[in-house]
Amino acid sequence: MTDLRVLVVSQDPLARAGLAALLDQQPGCNVVGRVADDEVQSPALEVYQPDVLIWDLGWSTVSGLERMGEIPEDAPPVLALVAGQTQADEARTAGARGVLLRDTDAGVMLPALSAVARGLVVLDPSLAARATTPRSSDPVPDLTPRERQALSLLAEGLPNKTIASRMGISEHTVKFHVNSILGKLGAQSRTEAVTRATRLGLILL
Structure with missing residues (x-):
């Protein structure tokens, strides 16, 4: 089975290095590159050929969210790492396919990245619970x-x-x-x- 090709994105070089090191330890994951927010454009995507992007938005949302909204429509899907619910909502609005909290264990990140690469929507469990609780018009079906x-x-x-x-x-x-x-x-x-x-x-x- 081919390893999942992951491009790490963060404006913070230390965050990029740390995240790449964590993912590199996961079997089946190939970190093909590390780039800053403003480097996620067609040339970089063509060079690295990632299956999915993992984007650490850090504690400051403005720059990263703006850049996320500017990436090409045919770019690989994005799994965003966020600080909380507000940032999660903003990341989804900017086009992120998946959203996890920044303190998520690396062992959880890989299946989430794989799911996002397959076209699925992924939400951190705590974020999903908060997102669905107030929506009485969207009841949770009773599955066996x-x-x-x-x-x-x-x-x-x-x-x-x-x-x-x-x-x-x-x-x-x-x-x-x-x-x-x-x-x-x-x-x-x-x-x-x-x-x-x-x-x-x-x-x-």
Whole structure:
């Protein structure tokens, strides 16, 4: 399996170095480069060819958020590291596909980066809980324990056959669970189901 190519972005050179060192220790992660906020443009992206960007916004939001909003539309997706809820909301508005708190363990960052690279939306569990609590118009569906298990495996991008093996059930039963999940989440596809579930805090990476 090819290692995930990650480009580290931060205006603080010490933060860049520290984050790169943490990720380099994770199996399956290849830190291809480290750049400042104002260097995330097409030339750098062409040189490093990353699958995903991890962007540490630091404690000052203005410069990083402005730069994030200016990156090309065809750029790889961004996982932002933020200080709190307000910065998380601003990062998502600026185009970040995923958001984690800055003190997140490196072991959590890699699966989150992988999910973002696959097109999924990732929210830190505490941020997801705060984001969904006041939204009474967007109720959390009542999934069974088996449906929640199947949903977490869907989030890994696994096919039905592998999910069936992991859960110890037949592919037919997996299809039943998947269809039930899609119905309860009002989703038209597996990817949409995972995206909605993540926003609702049902999937905690």
